[in-house]
Amino acid sequence: MAAGPVKGIAALKRMLWEENPVIGQILGICSALAVTNLVKNTLVMCLGLIFTLMMSCLTVSLLRNVIPRQVRMIIQVLVIAAYVIVIKIILDAYLPEISNELGPYVGLIITNCIVMGRTEGYAMNNKPIDSIYDGIGAGIGYSLVLLPIAMIREPLGLGTFFGMQLLPPDWTKWNMMVIAPSGFFALATYIWIVRAFKAGEGKR
Amino acid sequence: MNEKIKTVIFTVAVTAVFVFMVSGVNALLNDKIVANRTVARQKVILKLFGLYQADNKWPDSVIPQLFASATAKISLPEAPALECYRHSVGADKFFVLAFSGQGFWDNISGFIALDLDQGKISGLEFTQHGETPGLGGRISEPEFKARFKDKPINSIRSDGLRLKIVAEGSATKPDEVDGITGATGTSNAVEKIINNTITSFIRLNEGGKL
Numbered sequence: 001m002a003a004g005p006v007k008g009i010a011a012l013k014r015m016l017w018e019e020n021p022v023i024g025q026i027l028g029i030c031s032a033l034a035v036t037n038l039v040k041n042t043l044v045m046c047l048g049l050i051f052t053l054m055m056s057c058l059t060v061s062l063l064r065n066v067i068p069r070q071v072r073m074i075i076q077v078l079v080i081a082a083y084v085i086v087i088k089i090i091l092d093a094y095l096p097e098i099s100n101e102l103g104p105y106v107g108l109i110i111t112n113c114i115v116m117g118r119t120e121g122y123a124m125n126n127k128p129i130d131s132i133y134d135g136i137g138a139g140i141g142y143s144l145v146l147l148p149i150a151m152i153r154e155p156l157g158l159g160t161f162f163g164m165q166l167l168p169p170d171w172t173k174w175n176m177m178v179i180a181p182s183g184f185f186a187l188a189t190y191i192w193i194v195r196a197f198k199a200g201e202g203k204r
Numbered sequence: 205m206n207e208k209i210k211t212v213i214f215t216v217a218v219t220a221v222f223v224f225m226v227s228g229v230n231a232l233l234n235d236k237i238v239a240n241r242t243v244a245r246q247k248v249i250l251k252l253f254g255l256y257q258a259d260n261k262w263p264d265s266v267i268p269q270l271f272a273s274a275t276a277k278i279s280l281p282e283a284p285a286l287e288c289y290r291h292s293v294g295a296d297k298f299f300v301l302a303f304s305g306q307g308f309w310d311n312i313s314g315f316i317a318l319d320l321d322q323g324k325i326s327g328l329e330f331t332q333h334g335e336t337p338g339l340g341g342r343i344s345e346p347e348f349k350a351r352f353k354d355k356p357i358n359s360i361r362s363d364g365l366r367l368k369i370v371a372e373g374s375a376t377k378p379d380e381v382d383g384i385t386g387a388t389g390t391s392n393a394v395e396k397i398i399n400n401t402i403t404s405f406i407r408l409n410e411g412g413k414l
Contacts, residue, residue, distance in 0.1 A: 070211060093233040
């Protein structure tokens, strides 16, 4: 972590690259593996996470001076869970098919370590505005990993992109890319490449 | 002691606020969610009647109307819990009925279309199950559901079943259906549910009164 508190837009920016929650901290892997076989589902998942992070960080930051230390984690989980349930209800109402396909994964945002990590690690000690930047940054950082992976998995596995036919119809579908194990390979390869870049950056 | 009481009060208060928020959102959108579920069920039933395909891309608003005009619910006094539909016009013996039963993990429910004129299953759809994704969860794949199409329902095998689910790839007789490798529990549960559903429906229909 950087020395001293990071404020404002810098709190957002560092989450995109230097402290990207997925690449740097290997958090949020479960959903990264599960939902990245369709770009559309991934996008909804990313927006859901960004919303949850933003709202949870804001709420926890507003309450940070009144939350008793012993129950701070319970309160954080409660806040996160409440927002996630709200998202689930909204999806059920307006995007029932996507909600159905995402199944338990929307609910599992509650257990996404990124959210709790940011509320406990940043929002508990920082002002609301900075916490919002931090939360949105972490959410976008997560999306920057998931979306490219989905953009590789969906075309290779199903020949489509965002549900539209991308590759020629006689394309041999790589079933492997749709099922969970390929998520491991794709994510690992992605992290490998990004970290190789980062290492090169450090040497300069 | 005072600190502890404050902590408890704080926790309860925060919980109350968020419970209120969540239930408020739920109350606001509940009607829409219920409507969505009804449309989803109606789509499944219409699909089994051959009146709807997933690639039709019809707006959800036309579904309830189509459902009401094309299908008729059958109610039998001796089986009040039965959820069964037929074409609203014509007297063909084509029925779509709801089934439900214990799966390997969770309840499995759905609809099955029976063509009694031909004595065959016409189609099968699952609306809810909690089977292991990738193993038992494969029951909701079109390829698995298609295995039941055109299977005979009137003959009873020597083991008392109408349809037997056998090891994947080994179904040779018409009354055998390929199961799912790695999901024997789910396969057995589906076998039991389907057989029970068909048997109880045929019993209700004794004498061809429907």
